[in-house]
Amino acid sequence: MTANVLSFYRRHRLRILKTSYILLLFTTLYNVNGGGSNTTANDRKDNKKSQVTDKNDKTLPSYQRNKIKNSGRIEGYSGNEDNDEGEESDVQALIISPKNDRLSKSRSGSNVEQEDKKNPNVSEPTPKRRRTDFLLKIILNDKKCLILFFTQAILLIIRTFLSLHVATLDGKLVSSLVKAQYPKFLKILLGQWMVLGIPASFINALINYLTKLCSVTINRLISKVLLDKYLSSHHTFYAVAASTGVGTGTTPNKKDGSDDDNNNTTQRINSVSEIQDNLTKDIYTFSTNTSILLNQLLKPMLDLILCSFKLLMSSTNNMGEGTLALGLIVYGSNSILKLIQPNFTSLTMKRASLESAFRSLHSNIHTHSEEIALLKGQDRELANLDFTFYKLVLFLNREIKAKALYDLATTFIIKYTWGAAGLVLCSIPIFFKGDTTTNLDEELLIEDNSNRDKQDEHDITADFITNRRLLLTASSSIGRFVELKKNVQQLRGVSLRLNEFNDLLDRNLNPQLEEKDTSMIEYNNSLIKFENVPLITPANQVLVKNLSFELKHGDHLLIIGPNGCGKSSLFRILGGLWPVRQIDDPNLKTKLILPKRSLNDETNGNKQECSIFYLPQKPYMGNRSTFREQIIYPDTMEQFLQRFNNDYEKGDKELTKILEALELDDLIAENLSLILAQRSMNDQTSKKISIQEQSQAQAKNQGEKIEGDDVDDRDLIMVPSNGVETSSADDAETSSSSSIINVRDAFDLRRNWSDELSIGVQQRLAMARMYYHRPKFAVLDECTSAVSPEMEQKMYKISQDFGISLISVCHRTSLWHFHNYLLRFDGKGGYQFNKFDPVxxxxxxxxxxxxxxxxxxxxxxxxxxxxxxxxxxxxxxxxxxxxxxxxxxxxx
Ligand SMILES: Nc1ncnc2c1ncn2[C@@H]1O[C@H](COP(=O)(O)OP(=O)(O)OP(=O)(O)O)[C@@H](O)[C@H]1O
Known part of the structure; x- marks a missing residue:
């Protein structure tokens, strides 16, 4: 029986060994992909362990802990050194939960139901399987991406064969060295080794280039899809920001400490920053990691298969079995490594979330610097920042600890355990030389003893070097597999974040909303009609149960009522930011008739006339845009040129007229003087540089070494000239007088408009925008609050002269006479709508x-x-x- 098995094995040895290698390899591969689920439990264990150890974490600067505790203003913070456990558990709860509870919520039934009832915009939770499709689909649907991956794969295969050839050449080189065969050595070195270097370097460089190209392509594809969705309509980005940002929590509540609450808070804190990170950092990380995935996956796989096959075919006996044994050792030790491997997916998600929270607070300070400074709120802000930073550092400490043990074990096992096993394998033919020749005829051996000895010496040296090299390659490939496992999990973390963001976008895409609302919403450019429309906030607060009124083009409506009664909410519904809800009463039908919302609606390529325009109390000033773009917003320059038949002068004249009507023509003069000042500064700089260049040239001629700060001065010349025409640097002295400056330059100037203009001027500029677009209806929500009463009168008068129907909220009675209808909210859910005789x-x-x-x-x-x-x-x-x-x- 045993003899039969042995003979069967001998007959099919090669096939059995090859199949075993491949099976072993695929099992290892499966573990790479399937490891995440196993590690979750380990990770929780790790977290629990680290929760205990970190309780006494003294690595944080004491001032941070003291500051947080002393401030006592962070909600729920115990402020007691002994009570660190509460804080730890809170932070821990925050860390354990995934970055964003959108996903976890979708998995926990009751929470979803509650949340969905609250927010009708939230659709059914998306199945997990659909999530994984999104990024993969984008990549697989792009031909360029597929070609790049395919070419990368071919190049990687070629590179592996080249490496194998180099390993064989190495063996030959060392063998000829040992035998002192210098001509042969030189021949192999120059004739084969060096020649092989040319395609090898070319292929290496090409692989690098293709990997980077692949990364850029994936980045472009995903950015395009997500940005297109994010800015697909005026509703989507508003709803996304609102759905993640609604809420009042700023810090986790320590005492109730439930995971869900903490999750919600994290989500609220991180919203703005989270979106920014999703659209920038996460896409970059995903595309970079995906582009190197093939390299990381294919290279070690090919290396392993080819190296082990080569070892199997080796002239040395039992090398194939030895390699298989080595593979089994690797598999076993890999399983041990799995036990202590942290869950890199969740680590990546948690770290990204905490970093986003920290960044979000920073940008909040930046955005509201003036208000915070005037309120002297720096201590409070510092406490908040410290608290968020403390959570981040606490998490990073845990992450480092979890990774340190894993790295230690990995290094020891990969480098030393596998290295030693490989060396033992290579040494078998040397130490057990007799065994390897047992099958040879003894008589022949005695006869050719001296010759065979020489031959064996040659074979053994070359084989040893080749085998050693092959084993090293195989061992480093297995090491790469272990690395790959880590990267795949990190990649999974990032892709989960991106998928969650994509789901959020999908839930808030406008078409869904419109589909739902088509029966209730109608469009008419000359009429605004609310018929049994309830005013309900996204937080389900009913402001007015049933609102009905009608306003035709040519009429002007005044809306009054106490603070918080729902005046602006009405505009939000009118603007399509909040959904129109069906009234509770089944006998009444809800209907909203409104002008077409978008300014940029185009039919057959022609821009339609603007039908409704909104002017809020705080106007939006797009920084880094030109003065002209500021006035024509949201029109683009192409639309501007189209409107004025590519005639800048005509367009600018129109804009100047509008500005003059609003007494804003000073801004043109101001812009011109700024341009002049900037240009003279540039002139001085170029003059200084030309003088320095002259003196440098002189010094060079004299053989002197010039030391100076010319680099700094050169940086100055990079200041953009903002379209100002300047003469050449040669006649810098006369440039100021000779350069031409005109009104167009003033309209091309870019400034920090929101910082540099007063609120009153900004409100007037916003009004200029409205005059430019000349809508049929204009919603003026206290948009003249910072303007003088005389100017206010003028603004309203011009608006009516332009034929714009005004719907305004204003507290000043001096503006009442511009309206002929009145909508009066009482602040208790009631309202009156009447004809209005202002006199x-x-x-x-x-x-x-x-x-x-x-x-x-x-x-x-x-x-x-x-x-x-x-x-x-x-x-x-x-x-x-x-x-x-x-x-x-x-x-x-
Ligand atoms: N995005 C939102 N989510 C939930 N509730 C909101 C939102 N925006 C406003 N609210 C609530 O809706 C109510 C009405 O707000 P609205 O801004 O319409 O008041 P208003 O009448 O314009 O007051 P004011 O005259 O002070 O501007 C307020 O109680 C407010 O808290």
Whole structure:
């Protein structure tokens, strides 16, 4: 039986060994991909362990901990050194939960239901399988990407064959060295080894180039898809920001400490920064890691297969079995490594989330620097920053600890255990030389003893070097597999983040919303009609149960009411930012008729006229855009040129007219003077540089070495000239006078508009925008609050002269006479909509004011008189009773 098996094995030895290698390789590969699920439990164990050890973590600067504790303003922070456990568990809860609870929520039933009930925009949770498709689909659907991967694969195969050839040449080289065969050595070195170097270097460089090209291509593809979705409509990016940013929490609540609460808080804190990271950092990391994936996967696989096959075919006996044994050792030790491997997927997600939270706080300070500075809120901000930074550092410490043990084990096992096993394998033919020749005829061996010895010596040296080299390659390939496992998990972490973001975008894509709303929404460019429309906030607060009114083009509506009654909310529904909800009463039908929202709607390539325009209290000023782009926003330059038949002058004239009407023509002069100042600065710099260049040339001629700060000065010349025409640097002295400057340059100037212009000027500039677009309806939400009363009157008057129907919220009665309809909210869910006679109403208001002031003046006077009278009456009574007493006394 044993003999049969042995003979079968001998007959099919090569096939059995090859199949075993491949099976072993694929099992290892499977572990690379499937390791994540196993490690979750380990990771939790790690986290628990580190939670205990980190309780006494003193690695943080004490000032941070003290600062956080002393501030006592962070919600829920115990502020007690002994009570670190609470804080730890809170931070831990935050860390354990994935970055974003969008995913975890979608897996936990009850939370989803509650959340979905609250937010009707949230659709059914997306199955996990769909998520994995998104990035893969993008890559697989792109031909260029596939070609790049395919070429990369071919090049990697060629490189592996070249490496094998180099290994064989190495063996031959050393063998000829040992035998002192110098001509043969030189022949192999120059004739084969060096020649092989040419294609090898070319292929290496090409692989590097293709990997980078692949990374850029994937980056471009994913960025395009996500950005297109993100900015697909005015609703999507607003809803995405609102859905992640709604909420008041700034720091986790320590005491209730539930995971979900913490998750929600993390999500809210991170929202803005998270989106930025998703659209920049995550895409970059994903594309870079994906582009090197093939290299990481294919190279070690090919190396392993080819090296082990080569070892199998080796002239040395039992080398194939030895390699298989080595493979089994590797498999076993790899399984041990798995036990202590941290979950890199979750580590990547958590780190990214905490980093985003920290960055988000920084950008918040940057955005609101003036307000915070005026409120002297730096201590509070520092405490918040410290707290967030503390959480990040705490997590990083844990991550380092978890990785350190793993790295230690990996290094020892890969470098030393596998290295030693490889050396033992290589030494077998040397130490057991007799065994390798047992099959040879003994007689022949005795006869050719001296010759065979020489031959064996040659074979053994060459084989040893070749085998050693092959084993080294195989061993480093297995090491790369272990690395690959880590990278694949990290890649999975990033792709989960991107998939979550994609799901969020999908949920907020406008078409879904419109589909739902088509029955309730109609478009009419000359009419705004609310029919039984409830005003409900995204937080489900009912502001007005049932609102109905109608406004035709040519009418002007004034909206008044107390703060928070829903004036701006009405505009949000009108602007399509909040969904239109169906009224509760089944007998009533909800309908909203409104003008077409978008300014940029195009039919057959022609831009349609603007139908509705919104002016908020704080106008949006796009920094880094030109003055012209500021006024024509959101139109592009192409649309501007199209409107004025490519005639800049005509367009700028129109803009100047608008600015003059708003008394903003000063801005043109201001821009021109800024350009002049900037240009003279540039002139001076170029003059300075030309002088320095001259002196440098002179110094060179004299053989002197010049030391100077010319590099810094050169940097100055990089300041953009903002389209100002300047003469050449040669006649720098005369350039100021000779250069031409015109109004067009003033409109081409780029400035930090939101920082450099006062709110009043910004409001006027926003009005200029409206005049430029000349919409049919304009929503003015306290948009003139920072403008002088005279200018305000002028602005409203011009608007009406342009035929714009105004829907305004304004507290000043001086603007009432511009309106003929009134919508009045009472702040308790009720409203009145009437025709509005401003003259009558104002007269009544004036009467009321007069009466009020009269009362204000008269009431204290009459009050005083009443008091005096009371006193007088009391004193009269006393006097009377005294006189009566006297009379009685006299009578008596
Ligand atoms: N994005 C939002 N999510 C949830 N609730 C909101 C949102 N925006 C506003 N609200 C709530 O809706 C209510 C009405 O807000 P709105 O801005 O419409 O008031 P307003 O009448 O314009 O007040 P004001 O005159 O002070 O501007 C407020 O209670 C506010 O808290």
């Amino acid at each position: 009558k109403r104002l007269k009544e208001e004036e009467k009321l004011t007069e009466l009020n002031s009269l009362l204000d003046q008269q009431v204290p006077v009459w009050k005083k008189k009443l008091t005096d009278l009371k006193i007088a009456r009391r004193s009269n009574l006393v006097k009377k009773s005294q006189s009566e007493l006297n009379v009685t006394k006299t009578i008596a």
